[in-house]
Amino acid sequence: MQSLKRGIFWNFGGLYFFYFAVWQLIFTFLPYWLKGPAGMDTTTSGLVFSIMSFGALILQPIFGPIQDRLGLKKGLFYFVICCILFLGPLFQWVFLPLVGANQILGAVVMGAYLSLCLNGGVGVVEAYNERSSRAYSFEYGHARLFGSLAGATASFVGGIMWAKNTGSIFWAMTFCAAVLFVLLTVVKLPDDHMAGEVRDEQGNAAKNEPITREEWLSIFKNRSFWGFCLLIIGSATMYDVFDQQFPNYFASFFSDATAGATFFSRVVSVQILLEAICMLFMPALINKIGAKTGLLIYGGILFVRVLGCAFINTIPMLVFWRLLAALEMPFMLVSVMKYITRVFDKRLSATVYMYGFGTAKQIGLTVFSLFMGNMYTALGFHHAYLLLAALIAVFVIVGSLLMRSDAKTEQIAK
Known part of the structure; x- marks a missing residue:
């Protein structure tokens, strides 16, 4: 935990905190806003x-190679x-009137803009901070725990704000963006940033040659890449699909x-605080068991949670099942980055992340968000959760069979 003592670490911790405060506010309270003030049903919300997700599907394949070329710019x-x-003014003066005039058009415009901030933008934030963790020699997982702290804080404070004034949630996002701008501005680039130098987990300089077209194309010839994509669809994609309508399911009790919305925000706060505690120890655990194993554990816990919710009919058990997510996210957040930097060329880390994690996840979300939205309406939550659990099992198992293990090597996969 030596990285906790480094001054630059706290700056990147702040970047994670305020970005993921915005993320948590959107994904916790947007379903309520869509159902309440916007008046949408589950299908239109989907x-x-x-x-x-579709917007991110377009953006991330563009953002990845660009960020690899930018290095730490x-x-x-x-x-x-x-x-x-601009989220505060847009939600108050643009999105709500647009949805009132035409729900489909409002859903398309709102979703496209939010993809710039979240589903597409998150790849930029994660890839930049992961590369910085190697350049400045601090542990990515320790800085990432500030995102968990932000989630807990945003859920707790957001619940209070939502009860008093629903529109204040979106103005809080504008405030977070202003703080982010200041924090990023004060980060001083290292002398070698123009060369895009990256470092391995021991702080040693990695290869610095320009990336060739053949090296870029080699990603798509690697079976581990495609297995990684399938596992991400079965885990990270399904996690988000599960979460999209879960607040409304919880509130139905x-x-x-x-x-119900206020109580759920408290539950999420506790969950993410527990998640932050787990993040302190997760880098050391993943270094011991391997990143592939960590991803399989993540998928397994998600399967248990979704399957369990198909049979739970009491609030206390539903709360307990939700708190299991505190174990899921640390396994995923640390394992994804460690798997990428151990199995693939580190110079291509942003590209692999945005294609293998970001793009694959968004393909899954584009397909399954609308599909599961229809299933919730047609089958009800309990039967839809049985279907979702089966999908998780299939994608995770098939993906894991294609992925090579990272436990004994960090060399570039051939």
Whole structure:
């Protein structure tokens, strides 16, 4: 945990905190906003999330190679921050009137813009910070725990804000973007940033030659890449699909929907605080068991949670099942980055992340958000969760069979 003592570590921790505060506010309270003030049903709400994913499907394959060429330059990161800065005014003066005039058009415009901030933009944030962790020699997983702390804080404070004024949630995002702008500006680039130097987990300089077309294409000839994509669809994609409508499912157990939303925000706060504690120890655990094993554990816990929710009919058990997510995310967040930097060329880390994690995840979300939105309407939550659990099992098992192990080597896969 030596990275906790480094000054630059706290700056990147702040970047994670305020970015993922925005992320948590959107994904916790947007379903309520879509159902309440916007007046959408689950199918139209699913269209919003599908468009967010489809937008990222276009953006991430572009952002990945660009960020690899930029190295530690901040241009794309600034772009994402500027998009977030306008969320407050857009939700109040543009999105809500547009949805009132035409729900489908409003869903498309809203989803496309949010993809710049979140589903597409998150790849820029994660790839930049992971590369920085190697350049500045601090542990990525320790800085990433600030994202968990942000999630807990945003859920708790957001629940209070939502109960008093639903529109204040989106203005809080604008405030977070302003802080992000300041934090990123004060980060000083290392002397070798123009060369895009990256470092391995021991702090040693990695290869610095320009990336050739053949090296870039070699990613798509690697079976581990395709196995990684399938496992991500079965785990990270399905995690988000599960979460999209879960707040409404949880609130359905309460006679007062507002009380259910407030209580759920408290549960999420506890979950993410536990998640942050797990993040402290997760890098050491993944170094011991291997990143592939960590990803399989992540998928297994998600399968248990989704399957369990198909049979649970009491609030206390539903709360307990939700808190299991505190174990899931640390396994995923640390394992994804360690698997990429151990099995693939580190110079291509942003490209592999945005294609293998980001793009694969968004393909899955584009397909399954709308599909599961229809299933919730047609089958009800309990039967839809049985179907979702089966999909998780198939994708995770098939993906894991294709992926090579990272436990004994960090050399570039051939």
